[in-house]
Amino acid sequence: MIPGAFDYHRPDSLDEAIGLLARHGDQAKILSGGMSLLPLLKLRLASVAHLVDIGRIPGLDYIKEEGGMLKIGGATRQVALERSEIVRSRYPILLDTVTLIADPLVRNRATVAGNVANGDPANDHPASMIALGATVVARGRSGERTIPINQFYRGVFSTALAPDEILTEIRIPTPPARSGGAYFKVKRKVGDYAAAAAAVQLTLGQGGEFERAGIALTNAGPTPLEASEAQRYLLGKRAEEAVITQAARMAAAKASPSADLRGSIEYKRDVARVLVARALRRAVERAGGH
């Protein structure tokens, strides 16, 4: 399969890339790892007149802790996240998530920011980023702005990014002591999208009660779904089994998956319930709660 014809641009700087995006408007798409975009173009489900490759712009490939945040550069590949010592030791939810995305060969090309900015509800990082309370940095003609991730998704393949904006950085607040997170996903095989998946990131208080709880679902509707009611329900309660199962029920009740080869609506909603409970238990364990 061969994509339709397009012109390819490889800017050397962010400003040059933003200029190209501004000039070509909706005729242009950003190419980064290309692991979602190139298959779409090859299958001719999408066509584009201009591809702006941001993959060689210097200074966008990093993972670092700075100012109380984990910062992930806009061109950082999934494989870098997977091998990062910081991530392996301090952000287990991200390690869970990245190793469940596609397969290792795809992760050698795919980028973290691409997964976040793509806007497909089947992408895995968005739910984890919502659970973590992440913020994304967008840069465009009018400068730089930050967008909380739970205000970033508008609809299927639709985000808060303007056509001339590039997602340059993901910022994750460094979790305080007694924090833990986990991501659970059910898929039919390696490389498949989630039948359902759940992200949890929480912080426990001195008495073992939930001080903060982030819960979000993948592939449970047109956008990644923040389980706000379940999050509120948990606050102040002790991390006990009855509380966990109730929160999982509340989170799953908000899911509106669509039926496909991965299962019926009822099946997917129930898998989501089970996965939220598992992710909560694992997160509590990692927070030192049990």
Added chain:
Amino acid sequence: MATHQIQVTVNGTTHRAEVESRLLLVHFIREMLRLTGTHIGCDTSHCGACTVLLNDQPVKSCTVLAVQADGSQIRTVEGLEHDGKLHPVQEGFTEKHGLQCGYCTPGMLMTSTALLERNRSPSEEEIRTAISGNLCRCTGYVNIVKAVQYAAEKMR
């Protein structure tokens, strides 16, 4: 039609070519360089038959544009053998019967090579994870794992 001048080094030989923007790396390798050891399988970045090493990392060349590889080092299955001597992974696949129809084999060999360059003593689980993006519909993977273990032993 937009075209670009690219320069890539494939198996140690530098090539310069004018390519269309939309030309895929696998087509560049197979049709322009005539290195047909790299196979096209699913053509949708699932099966891994088209795996090549791009700057030492295994990637699915059906989902990379040739122009994206400009300035890169590429290795294909043709680059594994040296002076008539098989690479240890090739020897492993032969000795341990790591193939039946052979269609996935070039991709399996490239992924295994990259794994062993990074990790000389992979566990069975690490091998299975590394090749999880390469599909084989014949062997059931058992002999492929043995072949990689054989190569690991040989390379240590």
